[in-house]
Amino acid sequence: MGISIVWDNEERSICRIEFKEPFSWGDYDDAIDSLWATVKTVDHTVDIIGTLAQGTSLPKGLPLKHLQRAAQTQPSNVDFVVMVEYNPFVKALIAILVKLNPTAAKSARFASSLEKAYMLLEKEHQRAQRV
Numbered sequence: 812m813g814i815s816i817v818w819d820n821e822e823r824s825i826c827r828i829e830f831k832e833p834f835s836w837g838d839y840d841d842a843i844d845s846l847w848a849t850v851k852t853v854d855h856t857v858d859i860i861g862t863l864a865q866g867t868s869l870p871k872g873l874p875l876k877h878l879q880r881a882a883q884t885q886p887s888n889v890d891f892v893v894m895v896e897y898n899p900f901v902k903a904l905i906a907i908l909v910k911l912n913p914t915a916a917k918s919a920r921f922a923s924s925l926e927k928a929y930m931l932l933e934k935e936h937q938r939a940q941r942v
Contacts, residue, residue: 813867814842816849819860823853825932831864836877839870843881856890860928863897874901878908882915891935893920893928 813834819825828846830839850857885892892915894905902921909916920935922928 814838816842816846818849823857824855825858825860826850827860827862829862829864830867832867833870835870836872836874839877840880843877843884847884847886850886850889853888856888858890858932859892860895860925860932861892861897862895862925863901865896869901874904875908878904879912882908882912885914885918889918891920891932892918893922893931895922895925895928897921 813831815829815831817827817829819827826846826849828842834842846859850859894902897905905915905919909919920928920931922931
């Protein structure tokens with residue numbers, strides 16, 4: 812399976828899911844279930860960084876139901892979900908999903924690199940502390 816899940820820091824406040832080919836929609840669903848189970852092992856908020864390796868394409872089939880399922884089953888302790896290096900087609904699909912799901916709309920962000928994802932998360936958390 813071309814999907815891996817790792818804690819990105821010792822505090823377990825950022826969890827990263829990396830997508831590389833090949834993977835199927837079944838693999839995706841299993842990985843999302845595993846990601847959400849991992850996030851539920853801590854009692855604080857967790858940010859998710861999802862990376863789609865450059866040149867990686869989505870599996871054949873209809874993606875929207877799988878993306879929608881991921882958003883609908885997202886645990887309440889997920890704060891932000893930052894998607895890194897996603898191609899324009901995938902971004903467009905996620906934009907549709909965000910319009911259909913208020914939880915996804917509050918948490919979904921895009922970044923062009925892993926470094927920019929960390930910077931974005933830092934800014935979002937600083938903004939939240941000022942409110």
